[in-house]
Amino acid sequence: MKSVDPEIILNQLVDQVQQGVSYREIQPDLIRSIGRRELRERRNLREAVKATRSKLHQIGGAFIPGQPDYSNWGHRLQGLPVGRQDPELKRFCLDAMRAHTSTRERLPIVDTFFNTCLAGIGPIRSILDLACGLNPLAIPWMPLVDKPLYLACDIYGDMVAFLGIFFAHLRQNGHAWSCDLSQGIPDDRVHVALLLKVIPCLEQLDKSLPLLLMDGIHADHLLVSFPVTSLGGRGKGMRANYEAHFMELVAGRPWRIECHEFPGELAFLVTK
Numbered sequence: 001m002k003s004v005d006p007e008i009i010l011n012q013l014v015d016q017v018q019q020g021v022s023y024r025e026i027q028p029d030l031i032r033s034i035g036r037r038e039l040r041e042r043r044n045l046r047e048a049v050k051a052t053r054s055k056l057h058q059i060g061g062a063f064i065p066g067q068p069d070y071s072n073w074g075h076r077l078q079g080l081p082v083g084r085q086d087p088e089l090k091r092f093c094l095d096a097m098r099a100h101t102s103t104r105e106r107l108p109i110v111d112t113f114f115n116t117c118l119a120g121i122g123p124i125r126s127i128l129d130l131a132c133g134l135n136p137l138a139i140p141w142m143p144l145v146d147k148p149l150y151l152a153c154d155i156y157g158d159m160v161a162f163l164g165i166f167f168a169h170l171r172q173n174g175h176a177w178s179c180d181l182s183q184g185i186p187d188d189r190v191h192v193a194l195l196l197k198v199i200p201c202l203e204q205l206d207k208s209l210p211l212l213l214m215d216g217i218h219a220d221h222l223l224v225s226f227p228v229t230s231l232g233g234r235g236k237g238m239r240a241n242y243e244a245h246f247m248e249l250v251a252g253r254p255w256r257i258e259c260h261e262f263p264g265e266l267a268f269l270v271t272k
Helices: 006-018 028-041 045-059 070-078 087-097 101-117 135-141 157-170 199-205 209-216 238-249
Strands: 124-130 144-154 173-178 189-196 218-227 256-262 265-271
Touching: 006 028, 006 045, 028 045, 045 199, 070 087, 070 157, 087 101, 087 135, 101 135, 101 218, 101 256, 101 265, 135 144, 135 157, 144 157, 157 173, 189 209, 199 209, 199 218, 209 218, 209 238, 218 238, 238 256, 238 265
Parallel strands: 124 144, 124 189, 144 173, 189 218
Antiparallel strands: 218 265, 256 265
16 A cells, blocks of 8 residues: 655645634744654544644644734724834734734733833833744834834744734834744844743743753844743742743853843843
């Protein structure tokens, strides 16, 4: 009996995963990477598809409880002022950031989070926002120079397409693109790289990935943060556990570390 080419099976897995509306916009290379591993570990294609979708939900879908209306957001932007400190624009950003769990959780502290964490190194000239979610919408609350460079990437194609529209509206220097950080590190050189609540998700893919990323990023500073409560609202021991875990990760590196504690989030400013 003629054996089936593994790439054909992998293509079938990718097609089946993308049939689900929640997975349609995810970076295909990431689906292939996870799918290839699951095909080795599962008994059949059906189980591998289910396991791949589960992993994608853990690292991305769980943070987007509903489908953001990017088309409507784009239309709303057309009628808004351009200035990033304009009250109408800021209200729009606050409203849109509620669509992603990570940014929604940060809203109560958004007035102080970036200014506190980046106070000693601002104003910021350039940012690389990795696995950004909707965090670029917090630009109005960041201590930036007048014309900063802002680069952002995430696994969702429709999300980064909307961020491109947002950048264009702000006349923001920079761009957003779809990426799979497990397959390569952006080589842009920036003032600050953001890894906000990203490390736990990266470790779902590969335990060694966060340190490889932090080592390889060409940034003067890294702003790394962790959630201190679960998506279900439980937080027992999370703050202490993540602090210990992060310090273990960076042990031996000649980096200066500043810790900042907020309700709902634990942040570390790393100076490389």
